[in-house]
Amino acid sequence: MKGSVWKVLEPRNLELGPAKDIESDRWKNWRMALDEGGIAWLVIDKAGSSANTLSEEVLREFDEILADLETTKPKGLVIRSGKPDNFIVGADVKMFQGMQDAAAVEEKVKEAHSVVDRLEALPFTTLTIAHGNCVGGGLEIALACDHRIAIAGAKLGFPEILLGLHPGLGGTARSTHLIDPTEAMKMMLTGKSVDARKAKSLGLVDAVTEERHVRNAVRATMSGDLKTRDRGIKAAAMSSYPARVIAARQMRHQAADKAPPKHYPAPNALIALWEEHGGSLADMKCAEQASFARLVVSETAQNLIRVFFLRSGLKAKAGDESEVRHVHVVGAGAMGGDIAAWCALQGIRVTLADLDAEALGKAVGRANTLYGKILKDGAKVRDALDRLIPDLAGAGAARADIVIEAVPERTDLKQKVYAGLEAKMKPGAILATNTSSIRLEDLAKGLKRPERFVGLHFFNPVSRMQLIEVVRHPELDQDVLARATAFAGQIDRLPVPVKSSPGFLVNRALTPYLVEAIAMVDEGIAKETIDRAAEDFGMPMGPIELADQVGLDICVEVAAMLRADLDPSMPEIPEWLKDKVEQGKLGRKTGEGLYRWKGDEPVKPEKGAEPSREMTDRLILPMLNACAACLREGVVADADTLDGAMIFGTGFAPFRGGPMHYARTRGVDDIVSTLRSLEQAHGARFKPDEGWQSVESRQQADSDLREAV
Numbered sequence: 202m203k204g205s206v207w208k209v210l211e212p213r214n215l216e217l218g219p220a221k222d223i224e225s226d227r228w229k230n231w232r233m234a235l236d237e238g239g240i241a242w243l244v245i246d247k248a249g250s251s252a253n254t255l256s257e258e259v260l261r262e263f264d265e266i267l268a269d270l271e272t273t274k275p276k277g278l279v280i281r282s283g284k285p286d287n288f289i290v291g292a293d294v295k296m297f298q299g300m301q302d303a304a305a306v307e308e309k310v311k312e313a314h315s316v317v318d319r320l321e322a323l324p325f326t327t328l329t330i331a332h333g334n335c336v337g338g339g340l341e342i343a344l345a346c347d348h349r350i351a352i353a354g355a356k357l358g359f360p361e362i363l364l365g366l367h368p369g370l371g372g373t374a375r376s377t378h379l380i381d382p383t384e385a386m387k388m389m390l391t392g393k394s395v396d397a398r399k400a401k402s403l404g405l406v407d408a409v410t411e412e413r414h415v416r417n418a419v420r421a422t423m424s425g426d427l428k429t430r431d432r433g434i435k436a437a438a439m440s441s442y443p444a445r446v447i448a449a450r451q452m453r454h455q456a457a458d459k460a461p462p463k464h465y466p467a468p469n470a471l472i473a474l475w476e477e478h479g480g481s482l483a484d485m486k487c488a489e490q491a492s493f494a495r496l497v498v499s500e501t502a503q504n505l506i507r508v509f510f511l512r513s514g515l516k517a518k519a520g521d522e523s524e525v526r527h528v529h530v531v532g533a534g535a536m537g538g539d540i541a542a543w544c545a546l547q548g549i550r551v552t553l554a555d556l557d558a559e560a561l562g563k564a565v566g567r568a569n570t571l572y573g574k575i576l577k578d579g580a581k582v583r584d585a586l587d588r589l590i591p592d593l594a595g596a597g598a599a600r601a602d603i604v605i606e607a608v609p610e611r612t613d614l615k616q617k618v619y620a621g622l623e624a625k626m627k628p629g630a631i632l633a634t635n636t637s638s639i640r641l642e643d644l645a646k647g648l649k650r651p652e653r654f655v656g657l658h659f660f661n662p663v664s665r666m667q668l669i670e671v672v673r674h675p676e677l678d679q680d681v682l683a684r685a686t687a688f689a690g691q692i693d694r695l696p697v698p699v700k701s702s703p704g705f706l707v708n709r710a711l712t713p714y715l716v717e718a719i720a721m722v723d724e725g726i727a728k729e730t731i732d733r734a735a736e737d738f739g740m741p742m743g744p745i746e747l748a749d750q751v752g753l754d755i756c757v758e759v760a761a762m763l764r765a766d767l768d769p770s771m772p773e774i775p776e777w778l779k780d781k782v783e784q785g786k787l788g789r790k791t792g793e794g795l796y797r798w799k800g801d802e803p804v805k806p807e808k809g810a811e812p813s814r815e816m817t818d819r820l821i822l823p824m825l826n827a828c829a830a831c832l833r834e835g836v837v838a839d840a841d842t843l844d845g846a847m848i849f850g851t852g853f854a855p856f857r858g859g860p861m862h863y864a865r866t867r868g869v870d871d872i873v874s875t876l877r878s879l880e881q882a883h884g885a886r887f888k889p890d891e892g893w894q895s896v897e898s899r900q901q902a903d904s905d906l907r908e909a910v
């Protein structure tokens with residue numbers, strides 16, 4: 202044994218993984234020590250990072266350690282994490298960014314495989330003890346051990362599919378050979394993690410324990426008392442090729458329902474890998490390397506990796522810790538009720554005011570349903586409901602750190618509400634509005650303290666749309682802006698700072714897209730075909746369905762406002778649509794709008810004919826044109842922030858990396874010349890915005906993002 206590197210552990214050091222006083226300056230990211238029973242404890246503790254990720258350096262050091270272990274041969278090996286809340290959260294995604302050469306990637310993947318194979322081949326018992334997140338490459342390392350024990354509360358999963366990839370460190374083969382392969386495939390195809398208890402029932406881990414019992418669990422494992430679960434009959438059947446062909450067909454079908462294979466190739470690549478090679482662990486491990494390499498260099502994966510960094514960038518904008526303890530929401534309608542429910546779900550005390558007691562009752566009812574779905578635990582649901590306090594008298598305004606107004610979209614009404622609130626609010630509290638279209642300068646007129654007034658524009662449905670536009674105006678205090686932005690982070694939303702201007706960013710970009718769709722209906726093009734044009738491009742739903750979802754009354758109002766304030770060339774709202782609104786046919790909320798609705802689903806009688814390329818351009822390019830205008834006017838700071846906002850606020854095709862990234866990939870010249878042709882064919886509304894002149898090249902922008910992360 203190399204005494205200088207390994208040191209006998211004190212028992213106390215075993216409680217949360219070996220403690221910091223274990224000296225080992227040989228590795229930057231790992232520490233190792235022997236316990237009194239001759240078991241080696243290897244702790245991953247990546248330098249300078251709060252989470253363990255697998256980088257080339259981490260794997261290289263791991264390889265050196267494994268070489269040591271091969272010669273020193275301890276009685277057993279326990280792998281743990283030194284981070285308080287995670288085991289290993291996967292590969293360092295930065296490694297994959299910008300990769301273009303599949304053969305070079307395959308070489309690197311092969312090297313990484315040889316490290317994990319080396320772990321698997323160690324001639325003594327190996328055990329991973331996982332707490333917190335044990336996902337991606339972390340789970341793949343765990344799978345190469347003889348045993349796995351999860352600490353209660355751990356989450357295990359393969360999120361690679363969300364980046365357009367599948368596991369690439371032997372995980373596809375090891376998981377499908379350890380547990381029921383259909384369950385393993387389900388985990389990899391959905392990217393959803395399972396909790397420790399579920400992992401145990403699947404056989405992914407051998408035991409679940411509490412931190413205080415770790416030493417006993419290690420002792421039991423090393424003395425051979427911990428048994429690995431049998432894979433079951435179904436798993437054995439899947440070792441036959443014909444059985445896999447049948448199962449794979451069904452998997453393809455289900456996967457295509459969630460993500461079209463032409464835009465998202467990873468699910469089919471994974472299914473083909475298992476279908477072809479699932480009968481042999483060695484073959485599948487080998488084939489996984491080439492398949493993973495092909496995916497990493499694909500445009501889809503590169504763009505989804507970009508989206509991953511865009512999200513981190515927006516999260517980082519939330520900046521400092523926010524300590525809002527009490528939120529007061531005024532207006533318990535569609536938005537206010539859901540904003541209040543969301544804040545209470547995030548652990549904040551919330552008072553919710555409305556003039557109408559029935560609106561308060563309905564809001565609490567919706568919150569109850571939401572909590573049931575998310576929390577799934579009666580006691581937790583009750584606690585969250587306890588934090589959401591209906592407040593007919595509006596007394597909570599005096600105690601709140603932030604007051605969010607969500608009353609109907611009328612300037613006079615909102616101003617009246619502010620006058621009442623300002624008289625009650627505590628000095629340091631923030632006054633926020635959820636207005637979607639009124640300029641903050643107009644709303645601020647008459648305020649005693651306009652410097653603490655800010656826009657927090659949530660999107661509908663609040664629990665699913667991650668974006669909040671944080672709207673500034675000239676009189677806003679910078680500290681209030683920073684606190685409002687941090688509050689968005691506190692409630693687990695992504696803040697995008699925007700300038701007060703008509704429609705801010707997201708509605709301004711979406712409106713020309715919706716209005717063009719209405720113009721196309723007016724020309725007699727089938728609604729289903731119009732929706733299909735956008736869906737085939739990669740939008741989560743077509744514009745006609747979206748207009749019904751948002752509410753035709755709101756769409757008509759916002760379009761009229763933008764037309765008047767910004768763009769008189771925008772087509773007028775046709776009379777038949779105004780009539781619909783007058784008749785109360787407003788879309789999903791009234792059961793009929795442009796479609797008839799059955800619950801949350803529109804009734805679409807036909808799939809829609811194949812749309813032409815021009816139809817897609819007519820829908821998408823006006824949205825891009827509005828984005829270019831927003832950049833030129835400084836409504837949003839830069840193209841990456843804009844791309845993130847459009848992806849997280851509208852669901853803009855993530856595999857395209859955002860509207861401006863799409864424009865750069867397709868070529869700004871092509872976008873501008875297509876807009877010119879559309880302008881000639883359909884009118885001035887397609888006139889290319891001057892902002893295109895300053896949209897930089899794709900290569901430049903990509904390297905900027907790499908620098909920033």
Ligand code: NAD
Pocket residue numbers: 531532533534535536537554555556557560606607608609610611618635636637638658659660661751755
């Ligand atoms: P809503 O009509 O569903 O709800 C408004 C609520 O405010 C009602 O319950 C009403 O009783 C209450 N109210 C009216 N006057 C009040 C007063 N003086 N004091 C207290 N409560 C009062 O409206 P909504 O769709 O929730 O919209 C609210 C705000 O959110 C608007 O500014 C809207 O532009 C914005 N917004 C809406 C959406 C959306 O999709 N609906 C999305 C983003 C932002």
